[in-house]
Amino acid sequence: MAIQNVIIPLLVVAGVTLLGSSFGLQYIVGDSIWSIPPTNNFYTNWSSSYTFRTGDTLYFDFDSPFYNLIEVSRGELESCTANQPYKAFMEGPATLPLMQKGVFYFICNVSNYCALGLKVSVTVEQNSPNLAPNSQV
Numbered sequence: 685m686a687i688q689n690v691i692i693p694l695l696v697v698a699g700v701t702l703l704g705s706s707f708g709l710q711y712i713v714g715d716s717i718w719s720i721p722p723t724n725n726f727y728t729n730w731s732s733s734y735t736f737r738t739g740d741t742l743y744f745d746f747d748s749p750f751y752n753l754i755e756v757s758r759g760e761l762e763s764c765t766a767n768q769p770y771k772a773f774m775e776g777p778a779t780l781p782l783m784q785k786g787v788f789y790f791i792c793n794v795s796n797y798c799a800l801g802l803k804v805s806v807t808v809e810q811n812s813p814n815l816a817p818n819s820q821v
Contacts, residue, residue, distance in 0.1 A: 708739030708782070708811065713804060718746040718753065718776070718792065720800050727804035737811035738782055744790070746776035751792050751802070753778050761789035761805060764798035785810045 714721065714730050721727060736742075744753045753773040754766040766772070782788075785808050792802040 708737060708741065710741045710743050710779070711736070712743045712745060713790075716745070718744040718751055718802070720797055720802055724801035726801055731804050731806050736782055736806055736808045738785060738808060739811045740782045740808070742780045742782065742806065744773070744776060744778045744780070746778070746792075748775045750794065751776065751797070752794055754791050754793050755780075756789050756791055758787070758789055758805070761791055761798075761803055764791060764793070764796075764803065766791060766793040782806070782808045784808070 711734060714727055746753065753776070754769045755771040756766050756769055760766060760768065787805055787807050789805045790803065791798040
């Protein structure tokens, strides 16, 4: 009986901790398809309107071979190059889990699409297990 009184509360605490850190929100990048935007700062404005946390995911909805998704450095985002990509997704759609805090940079390197604004940076904050899952969408 005494063991049950210790084990059950430990399981509840462990379950709440796992739930709080493993469930996040899925964001459709640009709130639409990943394509050439109407303005060059469209995706910058979109990403700055959300607070992304670890455990969230980004969903890039695009058609291959017309578009792709390349994770790059800040310098490559600014110059619209992908000479040393971190990750490349040539087939869409692509779902990317945000597993760590930091700033992440994504471009499309088909033709001159990046120069036309098909690029985004995303700042990810650490999700606290004491907070409810992100509720901003």
